[in-house]
Amino acid sequence: MKKRSKTHINKKTKGIIGGLSIIIILFFSFYKIDNAIRPVARIQAVHFAEKTANEVIEATLTDYLTQNKYTYSDFAVLLLDEDKKVSTIEMLSYNINKVQAEVTLKINQSLERNGKRSTQIPFGSLTDKSLLIGKGPKLKINVSPVGTATVELKSDFREAGINQTCHSIYAVIKVKMSSSVPMYSYNTETELKFLIAENIVVGQIPYITAFSQK
Secondary structure (H helix, E strand, C coil): CHHHHHHHHHHHHHHHHHHHHHHHHHHHHHHHHHHHHHHHHHHHHHHHHHHHHHHHHHHHHHHHHHHHCCCHHHCEEEEECCCCCEEEEEECHHHHHHHHHHHHHHHHHHHHHHCCEEEEEEHHHHCCCHHHCCCCCEEEEEEEEEEEEEEEEEEEEEEEECCEEEEEEEEEEEEEEEEEECCEEEEEEEEEEEEEEEEEEECCCCEEECCCEC
């Protein structure tokens, strides 16, 4: 009886040790696979999120500007000094705030309608093995906007030649996007810059009023 009991205990102990060994092997295998896949998965997911945001926002802003046909004079007035040289650029705050509000609304409406997208990527493309790229079962990448996009109109000056300066007015759009693949999810903030209008000013850089500058 004692021998059978001892044999039974040994088998049970071996079974427990075997089970723990399998668990440990599976854990380290998953850990190794996770370390190999996670960085690539993040790059793929974030890239798709940024691409989606860029496409939706660019299409919306292009359509808005095409419809409204704004020019530089809609946003700024050049004031001359006694020598007929540009001394001050007076920004038209009403139009700036109007465009900023309208663009913000339209971009957020577009993101709500078109910002939720998905694509598929082969599992092998999430590894660092060149031989596996484009192979394996397809995994879905989902993206969607998080919160609302913000829009701010800004301006800056840059040299445009001898005694000439280019004054640019542009929109800076910031949007947060969520992207996910099986087992992983990421949030990323994308900042996009789009030219609204610009003008060449002859002479020294003039004083600019009532507007945020870069």
